[in-house]
Amino acid sequence: MEESTTIFGIRAILEAIKAGKEIEKLYLLQDLKGDLATQLKQSIAENKITKSYVPIEKLNKLAKNQNHQGAVAKISVVKTVNLDSLIENLLKKESTPLVLLLDQITDVRNFGAILRTAECTGVDAVIFPKQGNAPINADTVKTSAGAAFNLPLCRVDHSLDAIYAFQQSGFKVIAVTEKTDTSFYTLTFEEPTVLIMGSEEKGISNGILKIVDAKGKLPLLGKIESLNVSVACGAALYEIVRQRALLA
Incomplete structure (x- = not known):
């Protein structure tokens, strides 16, 4: 059974999108920069994912002050196989x-x-x-x-x-x-x-x-x-x- 969980970090979120995971909520820092950030923004647009720009304090709280790289997502956890x-x-x-x-x-x-x-x-x-x-x-x-x-x-x-x-x-x-x-x-x-x-x-x-x-x-x-x-x-x-x- 799948349950909602929070993931953070640009690469982790990119891989979740590529793997076809349903992104329930996506929170981003407004001024994300860099190649990975560009890839993430392109992926968000291509997959028509709804995003919210939030202050860094919100991201820190969601990621429990860990290194979120300006991106946090709520998704369903990984499914396991029989x-x-x-x-x-x-x-x-x-x-x-x-x-x-x-x-x-x-x-x-x-x-x-x-x-x-x-x-x-x-x-x-x-x-x-x-x-x-x-x-x-x-x-x-x-x-x-x-x-x-x-x-x-x-x-x-x-x-x-x-x-x-x-x-x-x-x-x-x-x-x-x-x-x-x-x-x-x-x-x-x-x-x-x-x-x-x-x-x-x-x-x-x-x-x-x-x-x-x-x-x-x-x-x-x-x-x-x-x-x-x-x-x-x-x-x-x-x-x-x-x-x-x-x-x-």
Whole structure:
């Protein structure tokens, strides 16, 4: 079910319009300037979107004093897709599917950054649990630079059930975790793949680690013991992109 939410930032609003989201209300600063602002104004005119020019104090309040770049919009939140339908559609793809499963990512900015990287690396869908995961809200959409509108997103009741469903459909499930001696760079990704990233504090749960098909860790050459999850996700996804490019 869709509910109204607030998003802010010119790029995020542009992506929402491109994705065909219904803009309920659009608030702008009168003297917006720059290339992105010009693109936004053109898009508003082309799509006949009603806008209101408001003082910066109004925008600050709507965006809760975050960096809105002079543009705030009320829209319906991102729709999620059904897991069974998603798998069925992925199996019809000509290219090898790549799915990202998030095990309770709690920070909305990490969530948004991951969605942005996932969209840039050609991920076909992002799966996350209904309970314990960061919400899809204005901060998520802003941090994703609008990528949240371009990716199929799937909320599931239980991550384990989703993993079993993918495995039964021929997907290889791979966890990025420090709880292994296997280097991520020794793994291969020719098959339909589900990549799993874990929560910021606890990593991937032991229950999930017990049923995955492979585990790999990214090298840490400094003194800090872990990477930010969105950075680790980017490193892993681009390794998959690199390997698949060599096979193409």
